[in-house]
Amino acid sequence: MIPRLALRSSLRMGSRAFGTHKTPLVLSPQEVNNLAHSKAPVAFLDATWFMPNSPRKAREEFQSKRIPGAQFLDLDEVASSHELGLKHMMPSPETFANACGELGISPSSHVVLYDNHGVFSSPRALFMFRSFGHDKSSIVNGGLPRWIDEGLPVETQAPTKHQPAEYPPPSIFSQNIRSYEDVLANSAFNPKDNINVELVLDARSSGRYTGQDPEPRPGLSSGHIPNSKSLPFNLFLQKNVTKEGGEYTTVLPPAEIRRVLEETIGAEELEDVINGQRSVVASCGSGMTAGVIWLGLQLLGAKKAALYDESWTGYAMRETSPIVKSA
Structure with a gap:
């Protein structure tokens, strides 16, 4: 049976093949740095998430140190409510679109995601973007620690809020x-x-x-x-x-x-x-x-x-x- x-x-599932994206799923810090200096619209998002019992606080770490121009993506906030109280469930198209707009992301932006572990929570954020059809999205392989270790610039002053952008609610796959x-x-x-x-x-x-x-x-x-x-x-x-x-x-x-x-x-x-x-x-x-x-x-x-x-x-x-x- x-x-x-x-x-x-x-x-x-026959209509969607995830293995054929033109935008790389994973980029090295140097590739990301090159992208940042190109004329293409790039949006950096710190998608760090820690287990609830961890003493580390993702937003506080973002406030103190980040890739220049990065915004913070809170995966527990950009999420749908759940009957069992579960966190970071996939958001609705409207919630996702509103978050992107507030973060200054447009449908044409190349979204670059990273976390403070190296690779831990950024793939989940990438899954979210790709599932909403935002194929111009990648993660930094090694995250912020590798970025810093390779001598690339870091921003330590208070983050600047980006100009809001238009992001129509997309279809979810x-x-x-x-x-x-x-x-x-x-x-x-x-x-x-x-x-x-x-x-x-x-x-x-x-x-x-x-x-x-x-x-x-x-x-x-x-x-x-x-x-x-x-x-x-x-x-x-x-x-x-x-x-x-x-x-x-x-x-x-x-x-x-x-x-x-x-x-x-x-x-x-x-x-x-x-x-x-x-x-x-x-x-x-x-x-x-x-x-x-x-x-x-x-x-x-x-x-x-x-x-x-x-x-x-x-x-x-x-x-x-x-x-x-x-x-």
Whole structure:
């Protein structure tokens, strides 16, 4: 029996191929610096986000240090409200358009996103822009730490608010987003049995996936969605050390991302994902680091990659959710 969800997804996703963008998904700091000195309209956005239990404050760090001309994108504010109180859910077209307009972004702007980790929350922001059809968008590979480490200029005075711009509400590519109902229906089927079943990749740590380690959110069960596979997001990243001894992450080259995926799901299955025979859904704790998995898939040209917006927090909060606790 073919799951109706997966078959519907297979049909509806055929019109959108994320692997064919002309604007690079990832830029080095020097490439970004060159872009900043070109005549093209560029909008820099600091999309830093920290876990709720972190002592670091993203907006405060932005106020003290940023790429020159950058504005702050608060992913928890540019979001839709949720019945379970979940944060940074995908915004409505109107919310997205209003935020872009207030940040001085027009539909013709090349939006360059970065974060203070290196690569952590910027891919989620990139997913948002690309899902609203703003294909002129990229992330800084290595974020602000690499930018500084390479000796590029930093702005430390109070940020200047940009002149508002016109940004009409865009259409959202809903085929890139999965709901709880989508994921729950899909979880009843094993991807090995039918190519129409979507492959769910869980970006959380392996301990949280197996249920051996607790979730960082108090009272939330660990474990995983039935028939999902564990793929910790940091497997797509490389740790780097600055001249000052600090650390930051960068995205692995596509060849290394391919190797990781082949080890996780198998070479044949990966080819099905890349050529669009198999749909894949990235999930994580709250929908943030799933963006790293989504980005890696885009760098390989995967044609049908989506993101489970609520991710594990929304899934595990519901009593109707089957939870598996094993390897």
